[in-house]
Amino acid sequence: MKKLTKREKFLLFILALFIILTVGVAYLIVPEYTKNKTLREEIDTKEQTLIMYTNLALNTEQVKSQFEEVKSQFEAQAKESYPLLIDEDVDKLFTGLLKQTNVESSTLNFSSYEPSDFTGVHYRTISLVIAAESQNFIDLVELIRQNPNMSLTSATSSSDSSHYLEVILYLMD
Amino acid sequence: MKKTIIYCNYDTLQVIGGDFNTGQIHINVLSLDYGTVVNGVALNIEALSSVLSKNKHLFKGNCYLFLDSSNIAIKKIEIPSLSKKESNLIVKNELSIGDNQDDIIYDANLYSFNDQKNLLGCAVDANLIKSYYDAFAMAKIKLHKIDLAFNAIAKSVHANKSFNNRTFLLNFISGAYMISLFFQNGNFAIANRNRILSSSQDETYCEDLYQNLSNFIQFNVGQKSGVEISASYYWGLSDEHLKLLNEVSMSRGLSVDILPYEDKYMSGYVDGMILPCVELIDHKLDINLLKAYNEYQKLSAKKLTADHLFIAVLLLSIGCIGGFTGFLYVQNKSLQKVSDQLNLELSEPTLVSQYAETVDYTTKTDDYTIKINALESIWAKTATEGVYSSDIIETIYSQAINGIEIRTVVYDSFSLKIEAISDKEDGAASYVEYLRKTGLFENISYSGWQKNNQSYELSLSLQIKAVH
Numbered sequence: 301m302k303k304l305t306k307r308e309k310f311l312l313f314i315l316a317l318f319i320i321l322t323v324g325v326a327y328l329i330v331p332e333y334t335k336n337k338t339l340r341e342e343i344d345t346k347e348q349t350l351i352m353y354t355n356l357a358l359n360t361e362q363v364k365s366q367f368e369e370v371k372s373q374f375e376a377q378a379k380e381s382y383p384l385l386i387d388e389d390v391d392k393l394f395t396g397l398l399k400q401t402n403v404e405s406s407t408l409n410f411s412s413y414e415p416s417d418f419t420g421v422h423y424r425t426i427s428l429v430i431a432a433e434s435q436n437f438i439d440l441v442e443l444i445r446q447n448p449n450m451s452l453t454s455a456t457s458s459s460d461s462s463h464y465l466e467v468i469l470y471l472m473d
Numbered sequence: 474m475k476k477t478i479i480y481c482n483y484d485t486l487q488v489i490g491g492d493f494n495t496g497q498i499h500i501n502v503l504s505l506d507y508g509t510v511v512n513g514v515a516l517n518i519e520a521l522s523s524v525l526s527k528n529k530h531l532f533k534g535n536c537y538l539f540l541d542s543s544n545i546a547i548k549k550i551e552i553p554s555l556s557k558k559e560s561n562l563i564v565k566n567e568l569s570i571g572d573n574q575d576d577i578i579y580d581a582n583l584y585s586f587n588d589q590k591n592l593l594g595c596a597v598d599a600n601l602i603k604s605y606y607d608a609f610a611m612a613k614i615k616l617h618k619i620d621l622a623f624n625a626i627a628k629s630v631h632a633n634k635s636f637n638n639r640t641f642l643l644n645f646i647s648g649a650y651m652i653s654l655f656f657q658n659g660n661f662a663i664a665n666r667n668r669i670l671s672s673s674q675d676e677t678y679c680e681d682l683y684q685n686l687s688n689f690i691q692f693n694v695g696q697k698s699g700v701e702i703s704a705s706y707y708w709g710l711s712d713e714h715l716k717l718l719n720e721v722s723m724s725r726g727l728s729v730d731i732l733p734y735e736d737k738y739m740s741g742y743v744d745g746m747i748l749p750c751v752e753l754i755d756h757k758l759d760i761n762l763l764k765a766y767n768e769y770q771k772l773s774a775k776k777l778t779a780d781h782l783f784i785a786v787l788l789l790s791i792g793c794i795g796g797f798t799g800f801l802y803v804q805n806k807s808l809q810k811v812s813d814q815l816n817l818e819l820s821e822p823t824l825v826s827q828y829a830e831t832v833d834y835t836t837k838t839d840d841y842t843i844k845i846n847a848l849e850s851i852w853a854k855t856a857t858e859g860v861y862s863s864d865i866i867e868t869i870y871s872q873a874i875n876g877i878e879i880r881t882v883v884y885d886s887f888s889l890k891i892e893a894i895s896d897k898e899d900g901a902a903s904y905v906e907y908l909r910k911t912g913l914f915e916n917i918s919y920s921g922w923q924k925n926n927q928s929y930e931l932s933l934s935l936q937i938k939a940v941h
Contacts, residue, residue, distance in 0.1 A: 336804060336808065343812050421847045
């Protein structure tokens with residue numbers, strides 16, 4: 301067999317080195333390195349999750365008590381608010397207000413639900429045309445004003461004791 | 474001093490040992506398995522070594538190995554006075570063969586003959602020497618020198634005064650093999666090897682021998698040396714064949730004496746021997762292939778350094794890749810265990826249920842907090858917007874006693890528009906002044922009154938102050 305020259309040996313060496321490095325890096329190092337990186341990321345994530353789990357688990361009682369506190373606060377507040385009243389309940393609410401202030405109404409209209417700017421809160425617009433003496437009208441306006449779930453947005457009073465009112469009623473989900 | 478001569482060509486290993494000064498020598502012919510040595514090349518080192526080991530007692534004193542192979546190129550050149558190094562360069566130039574010159578060992582015997590410097594050079598494949606070197610090394614027999622059979626015979630003849638200035642042929646026959654050395658005026662000129670095609674029983678046997686003799690005669694004529702071959706000596710040829718060859722020679726008109734070669738140590742010892750007991754003549758500028766081989770090995774070791782470097786780099790690369798991969802593999806195994814352990818901890822039922830419960834509470838708390846915030850925002854909004862109060866209404870309507878009659882009041886998000894009539898021409902201004910003084914309003918816009926019958930109509934717009 302013909303002996304290789306120095307140049308041939310050198311080229312063969314470069315080729316062998318290239319093959320070894322290419323194959324070694326592509327088929328051995330890269331897969332293992334990728335696996336290593338993935339495992340490290342997995343472990344980091346799991347450790348964070350475990351810390352979170354442990355911290356949350358340790359605070360269960362605290363969170364529960366906080367929940368109870370918030371819940372009772374909400375329930376207390378909920379008593380002073382209205383749920384999503386259906387149409388006849390809205391009618392009953394405002395008719396009750398009119399009766400309470402001895403005001404006669406010729407018209408009672410209300411819109412359907414519309415979402416408000418606040419999460420979980422809807423509103424309905426109620427229009428009233430009433431005939432009321434001055435003091436009765438004032439009583440009605442004051443009753444609406446003192447209700448935290450109502451807002452008198454518009455009112456027109458004429459000299460013949462007729463009044464037009466537009467009220468927004470806020471309702472909780 | 475005891476010495477041992479070793480010669481090996483085909484199937485037999487010839488060992489001649491003893492004290493050559495006293496003539497007390499012993500001659501042994503050791504049989505080799507077929508194919509162990511072919512044409513002077515040791516093909517089966519283990520077999521040769523085995524034979525050597527078994528007969529180690531025969532190798533005493535300095536051991537001289539004589540090589541004889543058609544694979545060894547030899548050439549005699551007449552030269553001016555040269556150093557050994559210069560002579561080797563000449564040999565290399567003269568005997569360069571093939572591409573693979575790195576593995577060829579060159580050596581030469583520099584000697585003077587009749588005041589003329591002569592060089593008998595040879596070129597030998599290093600592997601040929603290596604095969605013997607390894608075989609003897611395996612048998613733990615130390616070689617003193619490796620020489621060529623031709624060179625040894627030539628030196629022997631040169632030292633023999635009876636051959637001085639004679640032109641003759643020296644033939645050594647063993648079975649079907651024959652080597653011939655041609656001497657011109659007593660100086661070695663050329664040598665060759667022949668295979669005798671005819672059997673010694675054949676009538677053509679002597680014809681073959683004559684043909685060989687004839688070739689050398691023609692060569693001598695071609696050389697134009699001016700001297701004729703006077704004799705042809707034969708070793709290993711029977712008297713009968715000598716006689717027949719002489720007859721053939723004479724019948725062809727040749728005046729060449731056909732004579733037997735006499736050896737002072739080996740008289741009558743012919744069978745199986747191709748190399749007679751040669752004079753062991755050593756001198757400083759002689760062929761010593763053992764020394765040349767050792768120098769070749771040193772040079773090869775240096776040449777191998779580059780190859781070793783390449784191989785080392787490749788092995789290092791493989792090692793680095795393997796090592797790093799192994800490191801990653803082991804680390805991945807360890808990380809996998811950690812990951813599995815974390816999975817176990819994360820799936821621990823108590824922890825999971827506690828976590829789920831806490832998350833549930835947190836979610837609900839967040840929901841309630843959102844609702845509370847929304848409700849408080851609504852209440853804050855209605856409180857801010859609820860400016861149209863009994864105070865405002867009573868203030869607007871309170872001036873009836875001053876002759877102001879309110880016709881219409883339109884409220885729309887902080888803005889008020891009032892239309893009224895006054896029974897006096899200065900009533901309107903008084904009314905506006907009154908409203909301004911209450912401090913409940915701002916941005917009061919009043920543009921005057923208009924008389925209609927006996928009353929004065931006025932219209933104004935204003936805004937209820939936010940902080941009320």
